[in-house]
Amino acid sequence: MNTFIIRLVRTLLTLWGVLTLTFFLGRLKGDPVSLMLPITAPLEDFERVRRQMGLDQPLLVQYWTYLTDVLHGNLGQSIAYNQPVTEVIAERIPATLELGIPALLLSTVLSIPLGVLAAVKHNRPTDRIIMSLSLAGHSIPNFFVGIVLILIFSVQLGWTPSFGRGTTAHLILPIITLTVYPLAFLIRLTRSSMLDVLHQTYISTAQAKGLKNRQVVFVHALRNALIPVITIIGIQVAGIIAGSAIVETVFSWPGMGWLAVKSIGSRDYPVIQGIVLLSGFAFSVTHLAVDLIYVLIDPRIRE
Amino acid sequence: MKPGFSRRNFLKAAGAAAALAASGSLPRALSVPVFAQSTRTLTIGINATLESLDVHTAVGPNIIGSRIFGLFSDSLVQTGKDGELQPMLATEWNGDGLEWRFKLREGVIFHDGSEMTADDVVYSFSRILDPNNPQPSGFAADLQRYVTKVEATGDLEVTFTTPTRDPLLPFRLDSYWASIVPRAATEATDPADLQFKPIGAGPFKVVEFRTDDRIVLEKHSEYWGGTPTIDQVIVRFIPETATRIAALQAGDVDLITQVPVDQIGVIDSTPGIRSINSYVRNYMTINFNTVKGPTADLNVRRALALAIDRELIVDALWEGRTRVMNDYLLPGIFGYDPDRPIFPYDPDGARAALEASSYSGEPISFQTTAGYYANDDPVMTAVTQMWRDVGFTVNQELLESSAFLDLYFAGEVMTNLQSRGASGGDASLFFKDWAQGTLWVPAYYVPPEEFNELLARTSESFDQEQRYADFRRMAEIFDEDLPFTPLYQNVDIFGIREGINWEPNPNFLIDLRPYNVSIG
Numbered sequence: 001m002n003t004f005i006i007r008l009v010r011t012l013l014t015l016w017g018v019l020t021l022t023f024f025l026g027r028l029k030g031d032p033v034s035l036m037l038p039i040t041a042p043l044e045d046f047e048r049v050r051r052q053m054g055l056d057q058p059l060l061v062q063y064w065t066y067l068t069d070v071l072h073g074n075l076g077q078s079i080a081y082n083q084p085v086t087e088v089i090a091e092r093i094p095a096t097l098e099l100g101i102p103a104l105l106l107s108t109v110l111s112i113p114l115g116v117l118a119a120v121k122h123n124r125p126t127d128r129i130i131m132s133l134s135l136a137g138h139s140i141p142n143f144f145v146g147i148v149l150i151l152i153f154s155v156q157l158g159w160t161p162s163f164g165r166g167t168t169a170h171l172i173l174p175i176i177t178l179t180v181y182p183l184a185f186l187i188r189l190t191r192s193s194m195l196d197v198l199h200q201t202y203i204s205t206a207q208a209k210g211l212k213n214r215q216v217v218f219v220h221a222l223r224n225a226l227i228p229v230i231t232i233i234g235i236q237v238a239g240i241i242a243g244s245a246i247v248e249t250v251f252s253w254p255g256m257g258w259l260a261v262k263s264i265g266s267r268d269y270p271v272i273q274g275i276v277l278l279s280g281f282a283f284s285v286t287h288l289a290v291d292l293i294y295v296l297i298d299p300r301i302r303e
Numbered sequence: 304m305k306p307g308f309s310r311r312n313f314l315k316a317a318g319a320a321a322a323l324a325a326s327g328s329l330p331r332a333l334s335v336p337v338f339a340q341s342t343r344t345l346t347i348g349i350n351a352t353l354e355s356l357d358v359h360t361a362v363g364p365n366i367i368g369s370r371i372f373g374l375f376s377d378s379l380v381q382t383g384k385d386g387e388l389q390p391m392l393a394t395e396w397n398g399d400g401l402e403w404r405f406k407l408r409e410g411v412i413f414h415d416g417s418e419m420t421a422d423d424v425v426y427s428f429s430r431i432l433d434p435n436n437p438q439p440s441g442f443a444a445d446l447q448r449y450v451t452k453v454e455a456t457g458d459l460e461v462t463f464t465t466p467t468r469d470p471l472l473p474f475r476l477d478s479y480w481a482s483i484v485p486r487a488a489t490e491a492t493d494p495a496d497l498q499f500k501p502i503g504a505g506p507f508k509v510v511e512f513r514t515d516d517r518i519v520l521e522k523h524s525e526y527w528g529g530t531p532t533i534d535q536v537i538v539r540f541i542p543e544t545a546t547r548i549a550a551l552q553a554g555d556v557d558l559i560t561q562v563p564v565d566q567i568g569v570i571d572s573t574p575g576i577r578s579i580n581s582y583v584r585n586y587m588t589i590n591f592n593t594v595k596g597p598t599a600d601l602n603v604r605r606a607l608a609l610a611i612d613r614e615l616i617v618d619a620l621w622e623g624r625t626r627v628m629n630d631y632l633l634p635g636i637f638g639y640d641p642d643r644p645i646f647p648y649d650p651d652g653a654r655a656a657l658e659a660s661s662y663s664g665e666p667i668s669f670q671t672t673a674g675y676y677a678n679d680d681p682v683m684t685a686v687t688q689m690w691r692d693v694g695f696t697v698n699q700e701l702l703e704s705s706a707f708l709d710l711y712f713a714g715e716v717m718t719n720l721q722s723r724g725a726s727g728g729d730a731s732l733f734f735k736d737w738a739q740g741t742l743w744v745p746a747y748y749v750p751p752e753e754f755n756e757l758l759a760r761t762s763e764s765f766d767q768e769q770r771y772a773d774f775r776r777m778a779e780i781f782d783e784d785l786p787f788t789p790l791y792q793n794v795d796i797f798g799i800r801e802g803i804n805w806e807p808n809p810n811f812l813i814d815l816r817p818y819n820v821s822i823g
Binding site for chain 2: 034041
């Protein structure tokens with residue numbers, strides 16, 4: 001119980017710290033009002049609008065107002081959308097999850113067997129082929145992958161829609177695009193972690209005991225090899241909420257990633273802060289979950 | 304477009320069938336305009352996003368609003384292709400002294416079915432000029448200094464009172480932000496809902512608006528200008544240029560905006576689609592800081608202006624698809640002089656001016672907001688090289704918009720690439736950017752007293768001959784002082800499906816009124 005309370009307090013402190021940093025760093029340079037009015041507008045209009053939006057108050061006053069609002073569940077009003085921040089974000093989460101969750105599942109489910117296979121067939125042709133593909137997926141920028149997929153499957157073949165969100169068919173290309181990089185990365189990670197474990201003495205012991213290879217690999221080795229992999233997957237789970245700005249922009253997918261980029265460009269402070277708060281929260285929760293999984297997998301960690 | 308069975312169409316049909324089977328929903332291929340029996344739908348792929356459709360309280364003026372607002376909102380007047388004011392919801396207007404009377408069109412039906420009266424116009428303007436508007440509308444901020452009162456002086460007559468004699472009041476009402484809305488229906492709607500379902504008098508009414516996704520509009524069958532020739536308009540936001548062009552090629556959209564010059568060939572060589580190139584009332588300039596820094600020296604500005612080979616830029620970077628400026632004004636704006644020669648390219652003259660100046664080698668910074676203007680980087684690189692060729696040291700910088708604006712507002716910019724223009728058909732509306740109280744004056748340029756007097760005189764006189772002479776003198780003052788130098792007129796490049804007849808508008812409006820568009 002004690003440890004739980006300590007963790008909770010630490011999480012809250014982290015969230016508060018992250019929020020404060022974003023609040024002040026975001027306001028370091030740039031001005032949302034000057035981005036909204038035409039350059040030729042009279043100077044007094046900039047002042048008037050600034051006053052209307054409460055942006056002329058001293059920074060600490062704005063900060064305090066914002067903090068107290070957040071504690072009451074009010075994340076403020078978006079400057080650009082003129083809607084509550086909670087609404088703006090809530091509208092976009094489903095779109096981001098529609099891409100993020102399948103991509104994560106696909107990359108996890110495909111990478112573990114492929115990584116294990118590569119490790120077990122170390123330095124043989126199978127390993128080399130898998131690693132080359134992984135290298136390709138790792139190095140090609142995902143906007144390029146996205147656009148090439150559109151050109152081939154939409155423009156040339158006409159099999160899928162070229163952009164946007166709507167039917168199930170619309171999900172195919174963006175999910176594939178979003179899967180490529182994490183898949184490539186997780187294959188390498190699984191493989192190298194597996195290789196490490198396979199060279200440990202307890203593996204030789206297991207083999208000497210006469211256990212079948214399959215048992216050695218899947219019962220004894222994999223569990224241990226998965227520990228670093230789970231950490232990375234945990235980080236990726238948290239990252240789903242943040243969305244991929246690049247994939248969403250390429251496919252005109254109205255999700256959190258696109259929102260984040262737009263809001264930063266237009267200095268929509270309330271939305272930026274809302275997104276950061278949400279991401280921070282997601283990271284904290286997954287951090288907790290990953291720690292719990294460790295305990296389940298690795299008995300040495302149980303205290 | 305013929306629904307033939309080319310191999311591409313066959314594959315598309317097969318693919319659509321597969322997708323239909325797989326997803327259990329309508330295949331996207333139906334977005335291609337099908338005529339005769341089903342709904343005529345026009346799908347537009349647009350490059351920027353809109354966050355609110357409540358025209359009176361929306362941010363602006365900006366290009367994206369100019370493109371879209373006119374789909375569902377009509378104003379009293381609108382500048383036509385030739386620069387003349389066209390009657391829209393107002394049929395006649397006249398004014399003298401401090402009053403302008405507008406006769407309103409009879410039988411205009413709003414989207415909610417009610418008929419327009421003078422009271423609706425009065426209400427609309429009170430809404431626009433409401434000082435408590437939550438979002439900054441540059442249009443409202445501007446209009447409020449030119450209008451003191453709007454009142455109904457008859458069932459179908461409205462009178463505007465201006466603070467001083469104002470020959471230009473009708474031009475000031477020509478804006479997509481000056482939509483006329485019905486009082487009863489608008490007052491009865493929650494302002495938050497009006498952002499998503501605005502009520503207007505335009506040819507289409509908004510059925511659905513999902514921010515960052517799409518706007519769906521359907522035809523307003525009682526539109527005063529005639530039944531629209533299109534049944535449904537869908538606007539999709541596609542910010543990524545490559546995707547937008549692919550969408551047109553794939554048949555997912557019928558019309559796209561903001562096509563870069565180097566993609567015109569790609570579009571024209573794809574069967575079934577073509578590009579459209581049109582001039583807008585807008586041109587690129589390079590501004591100079593005449594108040595401080597090396598450009599405060601007039602000879603330096605002369606050298607910078609003379610060193611630019613504008614024709615080469617147009618030929619090499621724009622494939623000759625636009626024209627070099629010859630005046631500070633544009634065709635279609637009263638005050639424009641078509642007989643002036645184009646702005647000169649004279650590298651020897653530039654070097655002589657540089658010699659005569661006080662320039663001693665300090666770097667001249669040349670900036671703009673990255674990605675905002677088409678071809679910004681190539682044009683700036685060319686100009687930077689031309690300046691270096693005559694002996695200047697130049698730092699070219701593409702900055703993020705906020706970073707640029709910070710410098711701009713601090714008066715720190717030396718030279719920058721910027722577009723200027725006037726949608727209205729009168730030069731005053733262009734020259735007023737140099738009136739007192741804007742950022743530009745006095746931070747970057749202090750016009751001589753003569754300029755201010757001419758500006759005041761042309762804003763209040765109704766004598767067109769005198770005004771023309773005054774405008775020419777103001778252009779001459781710019782020739783003498785060089786606060787900025789014009790480069791080339793801007794063009795708006797579209798991609799469109801074959802079989803759709805549509806013409807672009809020089810003020811960015813995507814005009815889908817019955818006289819301007821038809822399918823097949």
